Amino acid sequence: MVENKKEGVIIGGGITGFSLALSLAKRNFRDVLILEKSYLASGATGRCAGGIRQQFSCSENIELMKISYPIFENMDDFVQGGYLMLATSDEEFNALEENVSIQNEMGVKTEMVTPEQCEEISPYLNTEGIVGGSYNRKDGYVDPLNVTYDMFFRVKKMGVEVSTHEEVLKVDDGLKVVTSNREIETEKIFICAGAHTAPLLRSIGINLPNQPIKHEILVTETLSHFLDPMIVMMNEGFYAHQTVRGEIITGIDMRHSPSFDVSSTLEFLSKCTKRLSSVFPATRKLKVLRQWAGLYDVVPDAVPVVGEKDGIYFMCGYSGHGFMVAPGLSELMADHAVYGRRHDLLQRLDYKRFKEGRELGERVVIG
Amino acid sequence: MDKSKVIVCRCEDVTLKDIEECIDAGLTSLEEVNRYLKCSMGTCQGRGCSALVEALISGKVNGTKKRPPSIRPPLLPLDVSSFRDDE
Numbered sequence: 001m002v003e004n005k006k007e008g009v010i011i012g013g014g015i016t017g018f019s020l021a022l023s024l025a026k027r028n029f030r031d032v033l034i035l036e037k038s039y040l041a042s043g044a045t046g047r048c049a050g051g052i053r054q055q056f057s058c059s060e061n062i063e064l065m066k067i068s069y070p071i072f073e074n075m076d077d078f079v080q081g082g083y084l085m086l087a088t089s090d091e092e093f094n095a096l097e098e099n100v101s102i103q104n105e106m107g108v109k110t111e112m113v114t115p116e117q118c119e120e121i122s123p124y125l126n127t128e129g130i131v132g133g134s135y136n137r138k139d140g141y142v143d144p145l146n147v148t149y150d151m152f153f154r155v156k157k158m159g160v161e162v163s164t165h166e167e168v169l170k171v172d173d174g175l176k177v178v179t180s181n182r183e184i185e186t187e188k189i190f191i192c193a194g195a196h197t198a199p200l201l202r203s204i205g206i207n208l209p210n211q212p213i214k215h216e217i218l219v220t221e222t223l224s225h226f227l228d229p230m231i232v233m234m235n236e237g238f239y240a241h242q243t244v245r246g247e248i249i250t251g252i253d254m255r256h257s258p259s260f261d262v263s264s265t266l267e268f269l270s271k272c273t274k275r276l277s278s279v280f281p282a283t284r285k286l287k288v289l290r291q292w293a294g295l296y297d298v299v300p301d302a303v304p305v306v307g308e309k310d311g312i313y314f315m316c317g318y319s320g321h322g323f324m325v326a327p328g329l330s331e332l333m334a335d336h337a338v339y340g341r342r343h344d345l346l347q348r349l350d351y352k353r354f355k356e357g358r359e360l361g362e363r364v365v366i367g
Numbered sequence: 368m369d370k371s372k373v374i375v376c377r378c379e380d381v382t383l384k385d386i387e388e389c390i391d392a393g394l395t396s397l398e399e400v401n402r403y404l405k406c407s408m409g410t411c412q413g414r415g416c417s418a419l420v421e422a423l424i425s426g427k428v429n430g431t432k433k434r435p436p437s438i439r440p441p442l443l444p445l446d447v448s449s450f451r452d453d454e
Contacts, residue, residue, distance in 0.1 A: 287444035
C-alpha cells in the first residue's frame with residue numbers, strides 16, 4: 001500500500017530537492033518523500049554546466065556561495081581550475097573591476113589579470129581583442145549529475161523516500177499534495193522545482209515574477225587536457241570549460257523569450273561553435289557530439305527567491321545559478337524549517353522584496 | 368562469468384557489473400543509468416549500447432516505463448568549424 005502521510009514532502013528531484021533532503025536529514029528530519037515528475041535531475045540540474053564560482057557582483061550571492069563552498073570542497077570530484085572572466089571593452093573591464101572589489105571586501109580572493117597573464121593561465125586562448133579579465137583560482141566545476149545521484153544514494157540510506165515519474169498537480173494551503181497517482185498529507189511542503197515552482201505557488205495565492213528562459217549548451221568529443229579554467233566572455237555570455245573526461249562544454253546566450261520549451265536550435269549550434277573556434281582556434285577540427293537546453297528560472301534582479309507560507313517553503317529564481325547556490329541555501333532553509341532559526345540572508349532573499357521595493361541586483365549572469 | 372570484464376559501453380568502458388550495481392542502487396531508468404555511468408555519452412552517443420542497457424534494466428526492474436530516449440542533435444558528429452565562413 002502506498003503510504004500517504006509524511007512529515008515532509010519535497011517537490012523536485014534536482015540539486016535543490018536533494019541538497020535540502022540532505023540538510024533536513026542531518027537535522028534528523030527524515031520522514032521525507034521526494035517527488036520528481038520525470039527521472040532524477042531531468043530538469044535544469046542535469047542540463048547545467050556545473051560551474052561553481054564566487055565571482056558575483058551581488059553580496060547576497062557571494063554570501064550564499066561562501067556557505068556552499070565548503071560543501072563542494074568536500075566532494076572528491078570538485079575540480080578547482082578557476083574561472084577566468086574576460087572583458088573585450090573598457091566598460092566590461094570596469095564592471096569586472098567593480099565586482100572584484102566587492103568580492104575582495106567580502107574576503108573572496110579574485111584578482112584582475114592582463115591579457116598576458118590570461119595567456120599564461122590558458123595557453124591555447126586567443127587573446128586578440130581581450131583587454132583584461134578577472135580570475136579566481138578557487139572557482140571550478142563539478143559534474144552535476146554525479147553530485148545529484150550521489151546525494152540520492154545518501155538520502156536513501158538515511159531513510160528518505162524518492163518517487164520518480166510522479167507529477168505534482170497541485171499544492172493546497174491545507175498542506176496536501178495532489179499528484180498524478182494520489183493525495184499526500186504532510187506537515188511541511190518544500191517546493192524545489194526550479195522554473196516549475198512559480199506556477200505551483202499560484203494556487204496558494206503567491207504570485208512571483210519568475211520567467212522560464214531557455215539556455216542552450218553543447219558538448220564536444222574528448223581530447224587531452226588543455227584547459228584548466230572556465231573561460232567566460234562578458235559579451236554575449238559565452239563560456240567554455242573542459243571536464244575531467246576531456247570534453248568541452250560550452251554555451252552562449254541566445255536571448256530566448258520566456259517559455260517552457262527546451263528544444264535545441266540550429267542558430268545556437270552555429271553561433272556557439274563560431275565563437276568557440278575563435279576563442280580557441282585549436283578546437284576547429286573537434287567534433288560536436290550533442291547539444292541540449294535547459295531552463296533558467298529568471299527573476300528581475302537575478303538573485304534567488306525564497307519564502308514560506310503556512311508550512312509551504314520554496315526556493316527558486318536562481319537565474320542560472322541554482323546548482324551552485326542550492327547546497328548553501330538548503331542549509332539555511334533546513335535551519336529555518338526544523339529549528340525555526342531564520343538566517344538574515346533568508347530575509348533579504350524573501351519573495352516579498354519585489355513588492356516592498358527591496359530588490360537586489362546581480363550583473364554576472366552567463367550562458 | 369566475471370561481470371567486471373564484460374564491457375557494455377565500449378566508448379566509456381562501462382561494464383555489466385557497473386550497470387547492475389547502478390540499477391541495484393536505485394537508478395532504474397535508462398536516462399538515469401546513462402547519466403550516472405556516462406554510457407551512451409561517448410563518441411557513438413549510445414548507438415552501440417543503449418539497447419543493451421535498456422534490456423538489462425527491463426530484466427531487473429518490474430514495470431519500467433519503456434520509451435525511447437530523447438534524440439539530441441546533431442545526428443552525426445560535426446566539426447566545430449562547420450559554420451565558419453572561412454572554412
